[in-house]
Amino acid sequence: MIKILTLNVEGDNWKDILTEMSDALYKLKYVKSGYRDAIINREEKFPTGIELPGGVGVAIPHAEAKFVNEEAVVLGFPQSPVDFKRMDDPEKIAKVHCVFLLLIKNPEKGYVKFLSKLTTLFQRKEFTDAIKKKKIKEIVSLLEENL
Numbered sequence: 001m002i003k004i005l006t007l008n009v010e011g012d013n014w015k016d017i018l019t020e021m022s023d024a025l026y027k028l029k030y031v032k033s034g035y036r037d038a039i040i041n042r043e044e045k046f047p048t049g050i051e052l053p054g055g056v057g058v059a060i061p062h063a064e065a066k067f068v069n070e071e072a073v074v075l076g077f078p079q080s081p082v083d084f085k086r087m088d089d090p091e092k093i094a095k096v097h098c099v100f101l102l103l104i105k106n107p108e109k110g111y112v113k114f115l116s117k118l119t120t121l122f123q124r125k126e127f128t129d130a131i132k133k134k135k136i137k138e139i140v141s142l143l144e145e146n147l
Contacts, residue, residue, distance in 0.1 A: 049094030
């Protein structure tokens with residue numbers, strides 16, 4: 001079972017949010033030095049904002065596996081929705097309620113499988129409602145049941 005961590009983050013833009021989350025993960029030794037720059041650079045080139053049904057936005061940034069010490073799913077909850085460029089159209093913005101950082105050591109095995117399960121959860125109204133309302137225990141429970 002992959003660990004699930006939750007963080008309340010205070011940044012008011014995507015770069016501050018990713019910096020704050022990366023720094024926390026580095027202090028906890030989940031990621032190596034260089035992770036912060038890698039994830040920010042990747043998000044600049046390949047935006048990850050997604051608009052879900054019900055006016056819920058999420059982002060799913062990640063960096064190369066070489067920066068990961070310990071696998072985990074890390075959920076970052078901004079104080080209020082933060083603008084991320086959309087994955088499907090980088091000219092548009094997704095108002096992100098939750099950032100899902102995926103710390104995966106073996107992307108060939110873990111990443112696609114995890115994204116598939118997460119995508120299925122994104123179709124469930126109870127999951128998207130929990131994200132929008134920041135019902136953290138409910139979100140974690142649904143992730144644990146379905147990952």
